[in-house]
Amino acid sequence: MSLKKLGNRTVKLLNPPSIIGNYTIVGPKEGDGPLKNYYDQILDDDLWGQESWEKAESKIQEEAIRAAVDNAGLSIQDIDYLISGDLLNQIVASGYSARQLGIPYFGLYGACSTMTESLALGSMLIDGGFADNIICATSSHFSSAERQFRFPLEYAAQRVFSAQWTVTGSGATILSSYGSGPYITHVTPGKIIDPGIKDASNMGAAMAPAAMDTLIHHFRDTGFSPSDYDLIITGDLGLVGKSIVLDMMKKEGYDLTGIFTDCGVEVFDPQKQDTHAGGSGCGCSAVVFNGFVLKEMAKGRYKRVLFGATGALHSTLITQQGESIPSICHAITIDINSE
Amino acid sequence: MSLKKLGNRTVKLLNPPSIIGNYTIVGPKEGDGPLKNYYDQILDDDLWGQESWEKAESKIQEEAIRAAVDNAGLSIQDIDYLISGDLLNQIVASGYSARQLGIPYFGLYGACSTMTESLALGSMLIDGGFADNIICATSSHFSSAERQFRFPLEYAAQRVFSAQWTVTGSGATILSSYGSGPYITHVTPGKIIDPGIKDASNMGAAMAPAAMDTLIHHFRDTGFSPSDYDLIITGDLGLVGKSIVLDMMKKEGYDLTGIFTDCGVEVFDPQKQDTHAGGSGCGCSAVVFNGFVLKEMAKGRYKRVLFGATGALHSTLITQQGESIPSICHAITIDINSE
Known part of the structure; x- marks a missing residue:
């Protein structure tokens, strides 16, 4: 069971x-x-x-x-x-x-x-x-x-x-199974969501609905609200996807202002580094999570974090065949306490 | 723990x-x-x-x-x-x-x-x-x-x-979590083994050592011997890989004669169907397991089966860069009884 x-x-x-x-x-x-x-x-x-x-x-x-x-x-x-x-x-x-x-x-x-x-x-x-x-x-x-x-x-x-x-x-x-934290306390696996975007240079918009779907299910399933977290961080939606998630989550009744960011937004300085909408790639959320998030948790700045890495599951061949880009987001709760 | x-x-x-x-x-x-x-x-x-x-x-x-x-x-x-x-x-x-x-x-x-x-x-x-x-x-x-x-x-x-x-x-x-069997009772995950083969038309030889490694660890870990199984089936080593595993397992002290076969060997008739060393692809072990193995278990022919699908983890790009083909085999025990 x-x-x-x-x-x-x-x-x-x-x-x-x-x-x-x-x-x-x-x-x-x-x-x-x-x-x-x-x-x-x-x-x-x-x-x-x-x-x-x-x-x-x-x-x-x-x-x-x-x-x-x-x-x-x-x-x-x-x-x-x-x-x-x-x-x-x-x-x-x-x-x-x-x-x-x-x-x-x-x-x-x-x-x-x-x-x-x-x-x-x-x-x-x-x-x-x-x-x-x-x-x-x-x-x-x-x-x-x-x-x-x-x-x-x-x-x-x-x-x-x-x-x-x-x-x-x-x-x-x-x-x-041993250790004194931080702990992974909750897991919300993602479903594939496909908003019909076919432009592989617009991944943020392709992935934003998958991120929203997982965040909303996470809140509904656990009874948590955004204010139960010090930081909610997706990755890697970049600037385009981040603003879609912020706007659309507000319409769904979840105000993430001030506690929400995205690994793709944090990793580069778009002005100085000419990175346009931000960072992407599996390594983006990996280095922002293992670098920034866990180190700030160790310092005591964040006690409880919701981390949802996002992925676009297309291939070049299948988009050349006219398919849109299906996306997914798996979320986990990281907490300095085990319950 | x-x-x-x-x-x-x-x-x-x-x-x-x-x-x-x-x-x-x-x-x-x-x-x-x-x-x-x-x-x-x-x-x-x-x-x-x-x-x-x-x-x-x-x-x-x-x-x-x-x-x-x-x-x-x-x-x-x-x-x-x-x-x-x-x-x-x-x-x-x-x-x-x-x-x-x-x-x-x-x-x-x-x-x-x-x-x-x-x-x-x-x-x-x-x-x-x-x-x-x-x-x-x-x-x-x-x-x-x-x-x-x-x-x-x-x-x-x-x-x-x-x-x-x-x-x-x-x-x-x-x-x-419900149901009356057959049951999956044991799992032996694989390690990557790379015998140095660079020929993508000789996958059986590339994958045979990974299959052997997992079978041997399975027997050592569980204390089972080949005779505890009615059928030991790998997939998809084909004719070349199957004969390597049979020979080499005997040298290691495990005689699999009469109870060992491979999904790639069973799926085609190499003479009539011109399939050379046999079948391959993820679908090969999937259809032989879900077709042949489970149906013969349902009929009572096999009571306990060790199934180890094998995979070659190269890409065309990395073999063009001179790399050899690393392989893996994950094994599971399927038993009509739950213990």
Whole structure:
């Protein structure tokens, strides 16, 4: 019996797993952005000694995972499962990183929702008694994503103002059945919502309805209101998607003013860094969560955070076939207290 | 505490979920193969009224899921989660199928290991008390896979004898906290093993060591021996991979003679159907498991089965960059008794 279900689709964890370690690695542009003081490691060169962007992304993810394990005071042998994914075809950044690590592995594809998809599944596996320590990780790389999803970089296409800038970076989080918090207390998995947008340079608008759907279900299922949170953060809707969510949530009766932001909005300075609507990519919410959110929680600024990474689940082939962009958002509650 | 861990990496489910419904849809070639009497639905046309192979694959998966839910006596509203994935870039067959179904969704990428990756995660989520009913599904399509991974079909390239033939089909399984079996009693998640093979036309050899690693860990962790099973079935190693596993397992002290086969070997008749080393693709193990294995269990021929779907986690881009093919195998025990 699903004893832990709350309302329509939220899960309340009875033995909330603790976040006992984490790590972020970002590229030079991210390291020059407004959150630069929150990252654990900033690369000078986004190839990092590798011969391709894909291999560089895989190395960034592998090193973020190794450092997060170290940061948790554990060794690779202590880890029960690695749960990860990324944007690349056949999630090769994650697969080749997992090959180097030698940990039992569950590969995910949730596009930019992967950080919370992995934390959602990881939390349930620990709460359910199947594991003591789980790594949840994801990554993205500006150059590997751009050439796969949009234009060859050499083509030097102009970017429209609704376009987002794929973050180069990786974040890894270690969940444990032991530890003194912060804890993951609730999980609200997402449904796919497709508002019919076909423009892959307007992901914020494509993903905003999925974010809203998950937030509203979360509030209904748990009985929480926005004021029960110090911070509600989606990712990566960017400036366009953030303003849609703020406006539309108000129409639905949820005023998020002052407590709501988005990882894609926080990660870059759009004026100074020419990033148009903001950051995107699996790595965006991964580095903002593991960098900014968890560090500010540790300092005591936030006690309770609702984090909903958002993903657009199209491929270039299927949009060329005339399909619109379906999106998803998985949300989790992170609390400094376990209940 | 990970109360349900057994040995190094196996999980023993304390409240084993029951398989309460399932369904298979296959293409014309599969429907002409040796298992034709086991499939629920055989298509006359592998485009099935769609305008592309990718959209056809997505429809095949969606319809297999709907029919499996029906077959379980449930409606879509009774389902807590859909867990699925496929071979296509950004798993669009699964994502667009999930969009039509409107069920909270976890997307996976495990290549041809997806059937057991989804059953492994689904079983743990039910056993852990997070859900009552979960759909586990996957699909593949000969034409969508061939043009993505190998050659354009119009090129009419000759296939080498170690090459496998991607199955067109989908299988969906409904797991439930209720029901009278068969039950999933044990889960042994896989580690990535890479024997260094770079030839994407020799997947059987690339995946065989991952299958062996998971089988051996399963036996060690549980204390079971091969003779505790009526059937041990991997998928989709094909003829090349199957013979490697048989030979190498014997050297490791495990004689699988007479009880071991592979979904890729069973699905086609290599002489009559010109399929060289056998079937492959996520759909291969999905239709052999949901068709042949579960139907023979229902008839009483098999009481206890060890099923380990295998996946090769490369992409065309990363093999063009000189990388070898990393592989994985997740295994589950299916038993007509719950303990």
